[in-house]
Amino acid sequence: MKLKVYADRMSQPSRAVIIFCKVNGIQFDEVLINLAKRQQLSPDFIEINPLGKVPAIVDGRFKLFESHAILIYLASAFPSVADHWYPNDLSKRAKIHSVLDWHHTNLRPGAAGYVMNSVLAPFLGRSLDSKAAAEAEKLLTKSLSTLETFWLKGNGKFLLGSNQPSIADLNLVCELMQLQILDEKDRLRLFSPYKKVEEWIENTRKATLPHFDVVHKILYGAKDKFDKQLKMSKPGFQSKM
Amino acid sequence: MKLKVYADRMSQPSRAVIIFCKVNGIQFDEVLINLAKRQQLSPDFIEINPLGKVPAIVDGRFKLFESHAILIYLASAFPSVADHWYPNDLSKRAKIHSVLDWHHTNLRPGAAGYVMNSVLAPFLGRSLDSKAAAEAEKLLTKSLSTLETFWLKGNGKFLLGSNQPSIADLNLVCELMQLQILDEKDRLRLFSPYKKVEEWIENTRKATLPHFDVVHKILYGAKDKFDKQLKMSKPGFQSKM
Numbered sequence: 001m002k003l004k005v006y007a008d009r010m011s012q013p014s015r016a017v018i019i020f021c022k023v024n025g026i027q028f029d030e031v032l033i034n035l036a037k038r039q040q041l042s043p044d045f046i047e048i049n050p051l052g053k054v055p056a057i058v059d060g061r062f063k064l065f066e067s068h069a070i071l072i073y074l075a076s077a078f079p080s081v082a083d084h085w086y087p088n089d090l091s092k093r094a095k096i097h098s099v100l101d102w103h104h105t106n107l108r109p110g111a112a113g114y115v116m117n118s119v120l121a122p123f124l125g126r127s128l129d130s131k132a133a134a135e136a137e138k139l140l141t142k143s144l145s146t147l148e149t150f151w152l153k154g155n156g157k158f159l160l161g162s163n164q165p166s167i168a169d170l171n172l173v174c175e176l177m178q179l180q181i182l183d184e185k186d187r188l189r190l191f192s193p194y195k196k197v198e199e200w201i202e203n204t205r206k207a208t209l210p211h212f213d214v215v216h217k218i219l220y221g222a223k224d225k226f227d228k229q230l231k232m233s234k235p236g237f238q239s240k241m
Numbered sequence: 242m243k244l245k246v247y248a249d250r251m252s253q254p255s256r257a258v259i260i261f262c263k264v265n266g267i268q269f270d271e272v273l274i275n276l277a278k279r280q281q282l283s284p285d286f287i288e289i290n291p292l293g294k295v296p297a298i299v300d301g302r303f304k305l306f307e308s309h310a311i312l313i314y315l316a317s318a319f320p321s322v323a324d325h326w327y328p329n330d331l332s333k334r335a336k337i338h339s340v341l342d343w344h345h346t347n348l349r350p351g352a353a354g355y356v357m358n359s360v361l362a363p364f365l366g367r368s369l370d371s372k373a374a375a376e377a378e379k380l381l382t383k384s385l386s387t388l389e390t391f392w393l394k395g396n397g398k399f400l401l402g403s404n405q406p407s408i409a410d411l412n413l414v415c416e417l418m419q420l421q422i423l424d425e426k427d428r429l430r431l432f433s434p435y436k437k438v439e440e441w442i443e444n445t446r447k448a449t450l451p452h453f454d455v456v457h458k459i460l461y462g463a464k465d466k467f468d469k470q471l472k473m474s475k476p477g478f479q480s481k482m
Binding site: 095 | 291292303305306307308309310311313314317318331332334335336338339341342343345346349350387391
């Protein structure tokens with residue numbers, strides 16, 4: 001039975017898992033769990049993941065959720081996956097776990113918190129929260145700085161000084177890609193001090209083409225939609241028409 | 242060269258790593274990094290972990306931080322560690338990664354956020370924040386409920402229906418042990434609906450005795466100190482003397 005990946009490409013860890021499968025020639029069926037329609041809470045999906053979160057996978061009778069755990073499982077279970085994605089070497093593997101753990105409590109709440117509270121909330125029926133956005137921005141810029149000066153130190157093109165990408169590169173870059181939906185000026189303001197981070201995102205994109213661009217297409221489409229709606233909601237918009 | 246563990250027993254992930262080493266007969270030198278004295282930011286420790294967090298380890302020339310990553314590394318690198326702590330079986334291992342990932346974004350911010358904002362803050366020179374405490378409590382009770390009904394389902398004594406503890410049991414139980422410093426009434430209010438969680442904490446404690454109690458001793462001492470100071474700061478205390 002083919003691997004099933006339950007995902008919504010609007011979710012950054014969903015995109016990481018889908019790109020990983022495609023890049024590594026893992027055969028799978030993608031099952032859309034539409035978050036905007038709250039399908040993650042449908043009885044059918046709760047059978048797959050009782051905690052109602054995407055991505056989740058079913059491999060035979062084995063069910064799993066949490067994107068880091070899924071990527072580690074896929075890299076270990078599918079022989080087509082090259083070693084650099086999740087090295088057998090104990091020390092290299094440990095460093096990948098370390099940066100993935102760091103991601104959970106730093107880059108992830110920073111990036112997701114900022115996008116939610118500065119742009120996304122109204123599209124999900126919530127209010128923007130400038131105080132929460134400011135707090136998330138602090139964590140996000142601290143995380144970008146830590147990426148630039150610590151995790152990306154050395155001459156390698158990827159995290160931990162490596163010359164080939166690991167599951168951590170893919171997962172963290174997908175996290176940062178959500179910032180594409182910000183206003184261009186705001187995105188540049190956040191990223192411009194971090195040249196190595198920008199290069200690393202591009203290196204990871206290139207290493208996973210064409211799948212990286214194909215899977216992120218939905219995000220660019222969403223940005224156009226958000227831009228239009230925000231423009232229409234701005235005071236004075238009507239009078240300028 | 243003997244393994245070095247840089248830790249403060251007042252930190253819950255530090256306690257997990259120390260207990261793990263002791264239970265598994267791993268020889269190590271414990272180096273105190275006193276958080277109350279902000280030694281985690283000292284130049285000597287920044288050499289070990291540039292992000293200034295405990296626990297961290299040095300094994301030969303290999304440096305590592307993040308408690309989950311450390312526990313996985315130790316379980317993999319030291320042959321004395323029994324398989325149940327971090328099973329070789331791919332599916333079992335994947336489930337352990339999944340619960341550890343869940344811990345990062347649920348139980349951990351819930352428990353640590355509640356303790357910080359309802360008790361600990363004044364002892365670290367900050368103010369208590371009742372709004373933040375209420376938010377953390379929501380996440381904590383949701384996490385306790387998920388433990389009770391999902392992660393601890395089945396008849397096993399430990400997470401994922403297992404009959405022997407894994408690194409996830411030890412790490413998550415150490416997280417919850419910090420709630421011991423709460424007022425007894427408050428702790429009972431939070432825990433009493435979750436009988437399986439209470440049993441599981443006791444099962445994990447028993448499986449790791451005597452080390453569990455020895456390493457947590459500092460926490461009970463801290464509770465006495467907090468209780469005394471809180472009592473003295475309460476209005477009317479002087480008049481009752």
